[in-house]
Amino acid sequence: MxxxxxxxxxxxxxxxxxxxxxxxxxxxxxxxxxxxxxxxxxxxxxxxxxxxxxxxxxxxxxxxxxxxxxxxxxxxxxxxVDPGIPTQDETKKINQLFSHQKEAMEKLVRRSTKLLAELTDYISVAVIPEHQNSTFRHLQLVSLDPYNVLAILVVDPGIVENKIFVTEKPFLPGELERISAHLNKKLRGLKVEDLSRTILAEIRDSSPMTRDLLEALLELIDESLADTDDEMLICDGVIHILDQPEFQDIDKTKLVLSMIENRQSLANILLDFSSSSGVQVSIGEENLRPELKEMSLVTATYYRGGHSVGTIGVLGPTRMSYGRVIRLVEEISFVLSEVLESF
Structure with a gap:
């Protein structure tokens, strides 16, 4: 320099x-x-x-x-540039966002991304972990009535799936608690993608789990794996690009929008920053993708248990309000990491 x-x-x-x-x-x-x-x-x-x-x-x-x-x-x-500290209004909105600590991680990251777009008036982006790389953490079966069961599947890092299903035979709450405890003992720590029909069938044979209960759990696991790689990327505030004078040229706008539409491509760019600590700023020609040569990307990694979980950031023109964007990306990623520690 x-x-x-x-x-x-x-x-x-x-x-x-x-x-x-x-x-x-x-x-x-x-x-x-x-x-x-x-x-x-x-x-x-x-x-x-x-x-x-x-x-x-x-x-x-x-x-x-x-x-x-x-x-x-x-x-x-x-x-x-001096990013400063969040304003009173920014702090209030961030605190409101993270007041619901027990919601699923995906929902929390989506709401964080939406708030970033709202506060910066740029495109906000985030990457969440692939479900296939997640590990089984906890299953809870809750009796809503004798024939209706709520299944809540929690996988690290903080991804929650739930499903209500009807069983062929009535289950008492105590029975479901015993089945939950048995499954948790057998499955905790396994990768979700390895929870095959064979494994669950073996567990069923050594527990009071019925076939319809097994099928419901398999369906729940399938749903947790159903997201494609494209769904790793969360994007909000795309409409803001039309407010920027640089993108009154429709060809420029189409170039950026096509890259956002190719979600895996943008997700891969964000993943490249996931091993970096602190706020990262990539400006114009520093970006390898030709679609980003007139854009800047400000990102930060969020963590759980000291390990990188995902990346969140802001995409805008090189004529970006860097101070405001840097402080908001830094603050939201920091508080998001703190909240994930409580999962």
Whole structure:
């Protein structure tokens, strides 16, 4: 990272802040008038020319002002921007989101993603674990009445499936408790994808589990495995892309939307960040996918038990409000990790 003197830092920050706010190229007179840097417009113009020569700014049109390059945004993110702490309103909404700690992890991540889109006005994305990689944690069979049973399947990390089914014979609550305890003892720690019909049939032979109960549990397990890889990706706020001036060009919009539609491709991009700690920011040309060359992606990993569970983040134009997005992605991923510890 090249060192810039304090004057150039102030000017680069001012140009970047102004362009993020207005989406219009920034001239030296604008900087002199709005930002009160204590130097003349001519001096600012010379400094901006130096920043352009160094690759931090560029001029999109001959007669226009200047805007940040990807290099300029990178310096802004790494050196100049101060994400600060969440505002009172942001904190209130985040606390409301996580007040329902016992809901299924998938629902919690979906609601987190929705809130990120609402608070940032950009596209929010998240990746949740594949069910096939999950392990059996707990099964609870609850008698609703003698013939109706609620089955609740919990698999690490915090994925919950439930189903109500009708049995051929009546079950007393005590019987279901004994069956649940027997199954938990036999199955805890096994991968969900390994819970085959054969394994459950062997367990059925050594427990009071009836055939219809076995079939219901197999159906529940099948449902927990039914999500395809595409469903790993959660996406919200796609409509926000239409609000960005950069994407008034329908061809650009189609390019981004096609990538989002190819959900596994975007999920793979997010998974690449899952081993990284802290907030990660990928800007413009730093992104390998051509569809993201004019986009920035801000992500953070969320954890359970010290292990990476998934990735959550925000996708928007390179002209992104980085400070706000970084603090919100960081805060939501942090609180999400705390909540998952209670699962």
């Amino acid at each position: 090249s060192n810039l003197n304090e004057r150039k830092k102030h000017i680069l920050r001012a140009v970047t802040d102004d362009y993020i706010d207005t989406a219009e190229p920034v001239g030296s007179r604008t900087i002199a008038r709005r930002y009160k840097l204590g130097i003349s417009s001519a001096t600012i113009r010379n400094e901006m020319a130096d920043l352009e020569e160094s690759g931090y700014l560029y001029q999109p049109h001959t007669s226009a002002g200047r805007i940040p390059s990807d290099k300029g945004y990178r310096y802004y993110v790494d050196v100049l």
